Amino acid sequence: MVENLVIVESPAKASTIEKFLGKNYLVKSSFGHIRDLEKKNLGIDVKNDYTPQYIVPEDKKKLVAELKKLAKDAQTVWLASDEDREGEAISWHLFEVLGLKPEKTKRIVFNEITKEAILRAIENPRTIDNNLVNAQQARRVLDRLVGFEISPILWRKVKPALSAGRVQSVAVRLIVEREREIHAFKTSSAFKVTANFQLTDPKKATLYAELDNKINNRDNTLEFLKKCQNAEFRVADVVTKPSKKSPAPPFTTSTLQQEASRKLGFSVSQTMTLAQKLYEAGRITYMRTDSVNLSETAINMAKEVITKDYGEKYSNPRQYKTKSKGAQEAHEAIRPSYLDQIDIPGSTAEKRLYDLIRKRTIASQMSDAALEKTTATIDISTTSEKFMASGEVLKFEGFLKVYIESTDDENEENSERLLPPLNKGQVLALDFIKATERFTHHAPRYTEASLVKKLEELGIGRPSTYAPTISTIQQRGYVVKEDREGDERQYLGITLKNKQISEQTLKEITGAEKAKLFPSDIGTIVNDFLINHFNDILDFNFTANVEKEFDEIATGHLGWTKMIDKFYSPFHKKVEITTETSERSIGEKILGTDPASGKPIMVKIGRFGPMAQIGEATDEEKPRFAGLLKGQSIETITLEQALDLFKLPRLVGSFEDKEVTAGVGRFGPYLKHDAKFYSLRPKEDDALSINIDRAIEVITIKRIEQQNKVLKTFAEDSELQILNGRWGAYIVYKKENYKIPKGQTAETLTFQDCQEIIKNGPAKAKAKPKAKAPVKSAAKGKKK
């Protein structure tokens, strides 16, 4: 029997609050929502004023029963879920499902977990805000209608098991459109001209300067350099201006994901898993937040720590205002629970993330950095163009002592340096001038984190869904995260030194990508289909517009079913029309004709992915098929590349009296010899051009590797072996694999040891639970 039952959303939060509240309070967690729309069907009675059909999911039944019992016995139930739309709905669902009585139920809210805030909340209870609840119901119902009515169209018109939704489809759209923009991009080049001057005072100092604008071609560059051959260079002006830099606000979910990606190379899901661990261990505040707010306590603690560690001059307490669209600010910013804790126990990754959070929080409460920027203008006696030299002096470090925010711009040249002392009118001795051909670059491809940033800017998705959305679009095969190798590019360098002009052709690698998001063919096809038929939902402003209406519902100015009806009536009509009239969409595209047979050659999505096809099935003969290679796409493949696909598999030659053939299969390019397969590394060899000498080399190397794979064999039984695999040593016996227990190594294991291990069963359960398993395991498999 307990006097007061408090229900919050998160168990970690529950245990913290329980400490603040004392003996008369029992604090429990609902673990998020406790019920949801029916999963099997639409779950909405459309004909009956859109009545939602809520059910308590199987895995929540036990929890609900427990809460029900506790609530029945309690004198007062305090519903303390988050102060936002979803939180209000959670409280309402609890009220309904637990059968609470209005007179013994109180709704309280706080957006920071401090003792003062919670006691204050207890003193100021209110009732459930039904308007806010209705806004959530509208949000929920709209998302279900969109997702569950459009997805089945994709199953019929494109491919089974695909999906569409208000958030994910826009995320895919961003990536598809960026890729098209990149393919349409035409690069151009111009010459960047820099000069180095040799100073005599201070001795041997060099002054580096840049021409005020780029020169658009080689001829003009040569002409300019000729003018410089006998020119005099004179300092025309020196201007010094103070400037300042301010720290970035403390982390939200989105900015944490971005910085952890840029600075630590973490994927968004990695960041969230680590942050969850830190949160559960009480190291940081809640990690799913859109707020940059810090509690009074945190600000004071920061002031104390900064003053102690760096001195009073470095402290500048400040509160930040959120800029992001649709922020609901139910929590604090992400910050350390105790700012004076520098080292925490845990894995290296956890420590690094914690350190990042701590430094960012501290820096946000520090003084601006003060700089002095100096710009010198250098006149050229023979032309009106000018060289500019600029330098920066740090007058006061301020927050830069602790933390510098990174940017997404890969091409940013950060070359702020100190300028040597210069006088107006001073004549400079030229050492050399260098003109380098530079190219314009296309917009960057999205990383996981920069996609999150973009979605947040558009107000699409929430802190709790950024990471899941990113993994959904990859799981559906719409998008792949990949590295791509760059291409070699030549560029021109022209130098003027000792009055001599010389030209060099240089090489650089361009277009290399690391962990970037690329659209797949299926992603592109689905996107085009959706843009064609559901343009309004794919609109970047769709979410922002419906959010405005949700706000009206939340303030009581609009009925939620009325809003849904206004959306659904035309939407559903579109669904019906599209189902009936739209063509099957498999990206079919005719590339040209096959010179050998004169038949048309086309590309499209087949049962096993993108493929090329020669001839139609209606012909007497069966058409010929060939799958597209990795990195190729329906959108960009050329006729020539498609024809190459049909040259495989090809005979390379013979080795040890057996044929060697080369092909490309599901797992990439390979050689086949004597019924054995040998993978080719795409960087080194390719199936179309490999010759027999190189093929024999590949086969021989693989054979040696195979031999080294066997760590131990046993005289007692030749079928028992210890092999060296991708995950270390393991035991093989009669085609079954067995794990080596911790604490033992391949060397120490005896024949008897191995027999013992084998008796205890194989490393993994052979029997898969259900036919569903492979689909789900795909998600886990991608984690390396």
Place this chain on the structure above:
DNA sequence: CAGTGAGCGAGCTTCCGCTTGACTT
């Protein structure tokens, strides 16, 4: 696991936002 490939059939797949584990690989 390694060049498959449309058209019988039975039934399944799917949304977004709240929250944690339980699983391997």
